Structures are given as C-alpha cells and as structure tokens.
Amino acid sequence: MNDNTKDISIRQAVNTDLPKLAEFLQFLVNAERPFDITLKEGEIFYYSIEEFISDPKSELLVIDFSNQIIGCGYAQIRQAKPYQKHEFFGYLGFMFVDPEFRGRGLNNLLIDHLKKWVLSQGITEVRLDVYHDNEAAVNAYKKAGFEPILTTMRCDISQMGENI
Template sequence: MKVNIKELSIRRATTTDLPKLAEFLQFLVVAERPFDPTLKEGEIFYYNIEDFISDEKSEILVIDYKHQIIGCGYAQIRSAKPFQKFESFGYLGFMYVSPEFRGNGLNNLLLNDLKKWVLSQGITEVRLEVYSENEAAVRAYEKAGFKQISTTMRCDIS
C-alpha cells in the first residue's frame, strides 16, 4: 500500500500502544522461527515492552499512519564490553513494519529517528542483530549503513 508521508508520524510509544506492540512482537516471532530452531513453540516474549516505555535508557517508537500503528522499533543504551573502544552503544531491536506497508521506506525512517535518539544520548555506536539467513533484512540494514561484524553459530550435540 502506498503511504502518504504527510499522514504519517513517528512518535514515542505509550502504554495504550501495548496491545498492538504485543501483537507485533508475536508477528516477529513467527517470522523469525524459520531462521532459529532454538525458539520455543507458542507465544514468546523476548522482552517486557512496558519496561522499554518507562526506561530512561530506552526509546520505543511507533509508526502511526492515519491513527493506526503500523510499525515499531526500539533503541536502548547498553554498556560495551571492557575490551571495546567505546563505553556504551545504542542497540536497536523490535524493528517491525506491517506487511501491507512495506516497501515505502518506513523502516529507514524509523531507523533514522532511533539513531537520532541514540546520538542525543551522546552515543555514536549503533548495533543490531539480524538472522544471517534473513537476506531481505540483511540487505535493508546494509543499505542503511550497517556492516556485518560477526556470526553466531550453533551445533546440537545431543
């Protein structure tokens, strides 16, 4: 669906957005299951969304189109490991845009607003995780300036 940018806003999430955000989280889980055989069946909650709304070290944003939430994402300030060049970094996650609105550059708009928030916290390093087999997502993040630096590997030895 073609989006009229003038009817779109990206804003901070509120507790009234929680039901829609919980729904989006389950859509993400379903989308990620083919890439991760370690995920449990049924509903999974990677994190407590309400905590992100109230946490001063987190910013959760929603994409509002014609008074309908069609996407979301969060940034969180995290401590770096002692051997890294920086003390803190911005971690991005929960990136979701409803399927019928994809292809309008909305994920990029959301990424830009999350990056601005991270910069406003005095931080210039931003990271995220994406399944390497999720080629569409990898391409989208590379287009937004991200580069791969590691791959997590696993082996079932049972």
C-alpha cells in the first residue's frame, strides 16, 4: 500500500453499509458479464448481503477510507464434500475494491483479514471461485497464495436438435 494508508481500515460490515454494498455487487456483476454469457440481464443478486452480516458462519468485511467504503469481501464457513480431506473450508467471495483504489495492495490486505478469521474458526482450507479468463483476478489470487484446481466447463446444446 502507498499513500494515505493511515486513513484505511478494515472493519465488519453493518446494516448501514447495505446500500453501498448493493452498489458494489452490481459493479461486480457487470465486470463479470464478459466472462459469463449465462448471466441474466439487469440486476443480479448472487446472495443476500444482509445474511452475511447476521450469519455467525460468515464474516463480511469492508475497506474504509476516511469513512467511505471502498471495498469489501466475505468469508463463509462451508461444509466440504464427504470425499475431501477436510470437513469444512472457508470460502471467499464478493471481493471488490473501487477501481480508483486498486493497485495499492488493498485486496491482499482484505484477503489476509479474511484468512485470519477463517483460521480463528479452526479451519485451514480456503477456497474461492474466479473466472478463468479474468487474468487480473487470477493473478491477484495467485499472488495471495491461491492455486487453481478445477475448471468448470459448459456447453449450450440447444442448437443441436435431433443430432444428439
């Protein structure tokens, strides 16, 4: 991080943050549209932001710069698949930093806080989803210690007709 780091803090989200967080979610949706042609038009809500604030198995944090929210992200404790080594894992999502504040290490700072919260829950496995073609995000997560393990693939077979 560089200039004005003294004015930056990371704190738990509260209900009065909801309007700004809803705005951030739509910024994220619009940024992800080029990577996912299956997304519906218009506003999309991937999840309930309010539930992240009240759910004890979730930690929604915001990046505060001089009493202005400029970023956010959540960690959520989820049950692993029965065949995996770990019983639970921390899932990170809703990772957003205002474009004006990118390149200052804020995403890594936020991820570090979320990882510490997951660890405080007695969990050491942390996962997240990122669009394969979103190179900037993939590189940011690699820099934060994440490694790719699975690629989801799709096929629209609606045009195949009777040839199936």
